[in-house]
Amino acid sequence: MRVYPTRLAIGFAAAGALPALAAALAAPRLWSAAAAWVLLTAGLMLADLLLAAPPSRLRLTARPPVALGLSRPADLPIELAFEGPGPRSAEVAVGVNERLAADPPRQRVRLEGGRAAATVRLDPVRRGEGRIEGLWARWRGPLGLVWLQRTEADPRPIPITPDIQRVKDQAFQLFSRDALFGLRAQMETGEGGDFHALTDFQTGMDLRAIDWKQSGRHNKLVAREFRTERNHHVIVAIDSGRLMSAPAPRGSRLDQAIDAGLLLAFASLKLGDRVGLFAFDAHPRVSSGVVAGAQAFPLIQRLAAAIDYSSEETNFTLGLTTLAGRLDRRALVVVFTDFADPTSAELMIENVGRLMKTHLVLFVVFRDEELEALAEAEPVEPDDVSRAVIAAGLSRQREIVIGRLQRLGARLVDAPSRAGTDDLGLALIDAYLDVKRRDLI
CATH class of the missing domain: 2.60.40.10 (Immunoglobulins)
Incomplete structure (x- = not known):
């Protein structure tokens, strides 16, 4: 009063x-x-x-x-x-x-x-x-x-948070169960599927789904239906350090990572997988544990909003070691990060290698737009040549790091320069579905 x-x-x-x-x-x-x-x-x-x-x-x-x-x-x-x-x-x-x-x-x-x-x-x-x-x-x-x-x-x-309604609309339109795996049950096939039931073969079904023994017994073509394997663990690990928090014309890389990570989390929960969110910079900042069901998405959404911008350097050793210690079964770990120098890249590769001994790592790499622009710019003054040479050298170092990650067995989603968040989300969902189809988790 x-x-x-x-x-x-x-x-x-x-x-x-x-x-x-x-x-x-x-x-x-x-x-x-x-x-x-x-x-x-x-x-x-x-x-x-x-x-x-x-x-x-x-x-x-x-x-x-x-x-x-x-x-x-x-x-x-x-x-x-x-x-x-x-x-x-x-x-x-x-x-x-x-x-x-x-x-x-x-x-x-x-x-x-x-x-x-x-x-x-x-x-x-x-x-x-x-x-x-x-x-x-x-x-x-x-x-x-x-x-x-x-x-x-x-x-x-x-x-x-990022535009959640847009994330949901995009997920419902493009990544619903029918959009992801087809309208017919027999389209839910692949190395990650479990046998579900027999059904009458209809035009348009995959011929490989025909059960010839049962067809001979029933005197008609009978096909096998498969149910997609579920209950995998999908961990969205986001680096919230200085490089990811730097401002950019389309929003910082951290904002793009959170937007794409929420899209992946929403699609994974709708498909029956369990999802966890983990964020780290110099220290672990957010850890949700794994949750299941579409009703758990608001929890992931609130935790994603709590991931703040940071000016600290990323500690890959502490962050990824802490994450590995909290996982009690094999999981798909989607890592959003960036690196600027060979030393931090070396530490990152070392810890990702340890993580891959047990888990499947899907690595989202952000290209450096400024480096690409400097390397591709037409030189006008002598200083422009020097800048282009240095930028090209740094770009080669990044390519070397990416190559080493691929040789370790990490699956990469390379976020193209000048691509929007929607493009990153689509590429990430495609990689996730490919992992499920191949039963790599």
């Missing part, structure tokens, strides 16, 4: 101050007139306070969204309800942290029967955890001399 004077009260006090001062200067024995004016003003303000609806009788509530996706604003409904008579109008204000923008930040509402509703649009500015740091409502007394204010705070974070 907070009480303070309005502009009217301040103007009223100032209006009487000058005449009272002039009277006191002209006739010192009338100095008490100034004190009387101050007491009159204070008395009117006290009367206004006693006549006004007290803040204790106000119920101020807001219903923030469970989560927000970037570029998808959401409404924040606010309700004011007085127990008993209330003021005619009130002002409502919302304070948010730097990851959100509130529009409008302050507005006036009219109350009817002591109740009013307001709506504020929350616009996510940056991925992370948004917070409503304060919710204020204030109203004047019947004389208009004092403001009475009620403040509420909601400590619950609002996860701000």
Whole structure:
């Protein structure tokens, strides 16, 4: 609760101050007139306070969204309800942290029967955890001399993730069970399938699915149906260190990795696999354990929103060793990372090699757009030649590292330069489905 004077009260006090001062200067024995004016003003303000609806009788509530996706604003409904008579109008204000923008930040509402509703649009500015740091409502007394204010705070974070609705729409359109494996049950075949049942052979079915022995017994063509093998463990491991957090025109590599990782997690959960999220920089930051079922996706979504940008160098030894220690069975580990120098690349290769002794590693490599641009740029000045030679040398070092990872047996998804997040997500899903078809996990 907070009480303070309005502009009217301040103007009223100032209006009487000058005449009272002039009277006191002209006739010192009338100095008490100034004190009387101050007491009159204070008395009117006290009367206004006693006549006004007290803040204790106000119920101020807001219903923030469970989560927000970037570029998808959401409404924040606010309700004011007085127990008993209330003021005619009130002002409502919302304070948010730097990851959100509130529009409008302050507005006036009219109350009817002591109740009013307001709506504020929350616009996510940056991925992370948004917070409503304060919710204020204030109203004047019947004389208009004092403001009475009620403040509420909601400590619950609002996860701000990549555009989740777009991820879900894309997954439903392109990566639903029918889109991934075909409309017919016999299309769910491959080295990762289990025999499910027999069915009459129909035109368009794979001839290899025909069971000739059963066909001879039934005097008609009979085909085998297969059920796709499920319950694999898929771990999305994201490097959140300095190189991944560097800003870029399409968003940082970290944002692209989280977007593609969420798409993979959503498709994997829909296909019956178990999914875990792990993030690390100099230390492990996020570890979800494996979860199953499409209903577990909001948990992955909230944890992904908690992966913050970091200025620390990535410790591959600590991060990947910690991850390996938390896996109790063979899993598909999808690693999103980047490297800049041979030393960090050597440490990364060493620890990935240890991880591959037990698990299948799918490595997502981000190309360096600046290096490619410098290496491909037409030289105009002598310095341009030097830059191109150095950039070409660094690019060759990256190719050497990629070659070593492939020789170790890691499967690579090479994120093309200037490709969008959708392209990366499609390439990642294709690699994941190829792993399932070949039963490599």
